[in-house]
Amino acid sequence: MARALWPRLGRILWLACLLPLAPARVAAGLYELQLTTDGPATTGSEVTIMASLVADDNGSLALPASTHLYHFHWIHTPLLLTGKADEAFSSTIRVVGSVPGDFPVSVWVTTADCGMCQPVARSLLVLPITEFLVGNLVVTQNTSLPWPSSYLTKTILKVSFLLHDPSNFFKNASFLYSWDFGDGTQMVTRDGTVYYNYSIIGSFTVKVKVVAGWEQVMPDAGKGILQKTGDFSASLKLQETLRGIQVLGPTLIQTFQKMVVTLNFMGSPPLNVCWRLKPECLPLEEGECHPVSVDSTAYNLTHIFRDPGDYCFSVQAENAISRAHQYHKVQVWPSSIQPAVFAFPCATLITMMLAFIMYMTLRNATHQKDMVEVADFDFSPMSDKNPEPPTGVRCCCQMCCGPFLLETPSEYLEVVRENHRLLPPLYKSVKTYTV
Incomplete structure (x- = not known):
C-alpha cells in the first residue's frame, strides 16, 4: 500500500513545481x-x-x-x-x-x-x-445652433451622403443620387453633396436613394455590371429666429383691477416663455420666473396688483434656435373704489349716519312746529284770559326766532309788520331850527 502512495505523491509534487511557471x-x-x-x-x-x-x-x-x-x-x-x-x-x-x-x-x-x-x-x-450600402446622411448649416436637428429658414443647408467603406470596396464604383427634400422639391445628382434653402418653417424629412455600380470580371471570363443601393434619410426642423417680443398692455392702472398684457412673439413656436414681476427692469436669472409653454405666436398674461407702486414685467422667450427678452413698465395707483372686504363696514357706517341725520331733521322739524304755535299764541291781540307778555321778551323772540320758525315769506312779512306796530320807534324826530 505504501508503494501505491508514492506515485500519487510524486504527481502532486510535480504539479506544485509547475505552479510558479503558470x-x-x-x-x-x-x-x-x-x-x-x-x-x-x-x-x-x-x-x-x-x-x-x-x-x-x-x-x-x-x-x-x-x-x-x-x-x-x-x-x-x-x-x-x-x-x-x-x-x-x-x-x-x-x-x-x-x-x-x-x-x-x-x-x-x-x-x-x-x-x-x-x-x-x-x-x-x-x-x-x-446587402445594401452603408453610410450616413449629414446635414450642416453655417449657423451654429445648440439644438440638434434644428435649422434656420432662408439659410443655405449643406446635405451630404457619407459612404462607409473602410476597405475601399467601392473604389471603382460610380454613384447616382436621387434627392427628395420633403417640400415637393426633387433632384438627381452625381455628387453626394447638395445645397438647399428652405423658405418655410416646419418639420421635413430629406431623403436620398443612392445607387452604386461597377464592373466585375465574371467566372466565364466576361464582364458584368454589379449594383448596390441604399435609402437614407434625416429629419429637419426648420424655424425662424425669435426676433423680438411685442408687449401690449396698460401702463397705468389702479389697485385691485385685473390687468391683461398681450405678448406677441415674432418667431416660430413652440416657445418656452418665462416672466417675472419686479420693481425694476432687470434681466431674469435662472429659476426666478414663472415658466409657460406656448404653442402660438401670442399669449395673454393676467395679474391683479394689490399694492400701489412702480412695477416692471420682465418677459423672456426662447424657441429651438434663439432667445429674446422684453420689459413693460406699469404704474399702479391706489384704487378709488375700495375692495369688497371694506364695503360692508362702510355701508353700515353710512346707513347709521343717514339715520341719525333723518332723526335730527324730524326732531328739529317737530320742535320748530311747536315754537311756531307758541309764537302765534303769544303774538295774538290781548284778551282778558291771555295777558300780553312783556314787550322785551316778545320782541326778542320775534326778532331772533321768527325768521327760522316761519315756513313762508308771507308769514314772515306779517310778523314783521306786527313787530313794527308793537315795538316803540327806534329813533326820535329831530327838529331843526334856523336862526
Whole structure:
C-alpha cells in the first residue's frame, strides 16, 4: 500500500513545481478583452476586428513583460477569414461576409503553453452584414445652433451622403443620387453633396436613394455590371429666429383691477416663455420666473396688483434656435373704489349716519312746529284770559326766532309788520331850527 502512495505523491509534487511557471492562471480574472470593429459592412466587403488585452482595474496592473505569453483564439464562422495579425497583447482579423445577417464573433485568451487551460479573458461581439450600402446622411448649416436637428429658414443647408467603406470596396464604383427634400422639391445628382434653402418653417424629412455600380470580371471570363443601393434619410426642423417680443398692455392702472398684457412673439413656436414681476427692469436669472409653454405666436398674461407702486414685467422667450427678452413698465395707483372686504363696514357706517341725520331733521322739524304755535299764541291781540307778555321778551323772540320758525315769506312779512306796530320807534324826530 505504501508503494501505491508514492506515485500519487510524486504527481502532486510535480504539479506544485509547475505552479510558479503558470502566471496566466494566477492572473485569470484580472484582465479583460476589448473588441473593436469598423463594421457594419455590406456583403463582399472586408471587415476588420481587433481584440486587445487590458487590465481590468483601469490599467493599474502591469501586463507581463513577455511578448509571447498569451495566445488568442477566434471563432468567426461562417465569415470568411482573409487575414490575421497577432501582437504582444492584441490580435486582429479580417473577415468577409457573403450573405446578409448578424454574425457573432468570439475570442478568448490563454497562455501560450497551455491552450486547454482556463482563459485569462474572453469577449464577444455581433457583426451586422447587409446587402445594401452603408453610410450616413449629414446635414450642416453655417449657423451654429445648440439644438440638434434644428435649422434656420432662408439659410443655405449643406446635405451630404457619407459612404462607409473602410476597405475601399467601392473604389471603382460610380454613384447616382436621387434627392427628395420633403417640400415637393426633387433632384438627381452625381455628387453626394447638395445645397438647399428652405423658405418655410416646419418639420421635413430629406431623403436620398443612392445607387452604386461597377464592373466585375465574371467566372466565364466576361464582364458584368454589379449594383448596390441604399435609402437614407434625416429629419429637419426648420424655424425662424425669435426676433423680438411685442408687449401690449396698460401702463397705468389702479389697485385691485385685473390687468391683461398681450405678448406677441415674432418667431416660430413652440416657445418656452418665462416672466417675472419686479420693481425694476432687470434681466431674469435662472429659476426666478414663472415658466409657460406656448404653442402660438401670442399669449395673454393676467395679474391683479394689490399694492400701489412702480412695477416692471420682465418677459423672456426662447424657441429651438434663439432667445429674446422684453420689459413693460406699469404704474399702479391706489384704487378709488375700495375692495369688497371694506364695503360692508362702510355701508353700515353710512346707513347709521343717514339715520341719525333723518332723526335730527324730524326732531328739529317737530320742535320748530311747536315754537311756531307758541309764537302765534303769544303774538295774538290781548284778551282778558291771555295777558300780553312783556314787550322785551316778545320782541326778542320775534326778532331772533321768527325768521327760522316761519315756513313762508308771507308769514314772515306779517310778523314783521306786527313787530313794527308793537315795538316803540327806534329813533326820535329831530327838529331843526334856523336862526
